Amino acid sequence: KAGVTQTPRYLIKTRGQQVTLSCSPISGHRSVSWYQQTPGQGLQFLFEYFSETQRNKGNFPGRFSGRQFSNSRSEMNVSTLELGDSALYLCASSLRQGVEEKLFFGSGTQLSVL
């Protein structure tokens, strides 16, 4: 079974531009979560989608948005990029089995804002 796939792997943008990152979950997984990882702040939760609906949102400005499609694939968008948005963006998918819900992470998209 293929794992969580994130594209692109690397991205370089300049301040003020916008960017869209893509995440394809493991087949059969309906929940997708996004995280931002920086050396200073560590891993921080961005948002979670389940069946095309945003189920939870972290404490990030409105420039960060996401969506989920009917096939469970998800995209996140960052508008008006700032230098501080440079980070590794990780996507995770999950499938609840009984009481256990384990997250499976992709390799991430490394975003550099110049």
Add this chain to the structure above:
Amino acid sequence: KQEVTQIPAALSVPEGENLVLNCSFTDSAIYNLQWFRQDPGKGLTSLLLIQSSQREQTSGRLNASLDKSSGRSTLYIAASQPGDSATYLCAVLNAGGTSYGKLTFGQGTILTVHP
């Protein structure tokens, strides 16, 4: 607000040593706790998941324990190998919600096992 702390921040040991990584959390109302491994520039690999009703989980040379009342978890690695070198992250899922993807992570322990 849940806060997760991991000690030590970095650890360097010779091959073959047994070692313990520590994780503490401020709110004991958790649903589960997970330990992850992250290699440089890569995503996270789940190592062990402990439900709030469990005390420990084991996988191979890894053993994780959970003391929910004191807000602590430990990850024990037996007979460490150079291939164990990575960053180890502890994450908790708070109880009481319908969202299962919102984990609170610690800052991680950077482990180096030298031959």
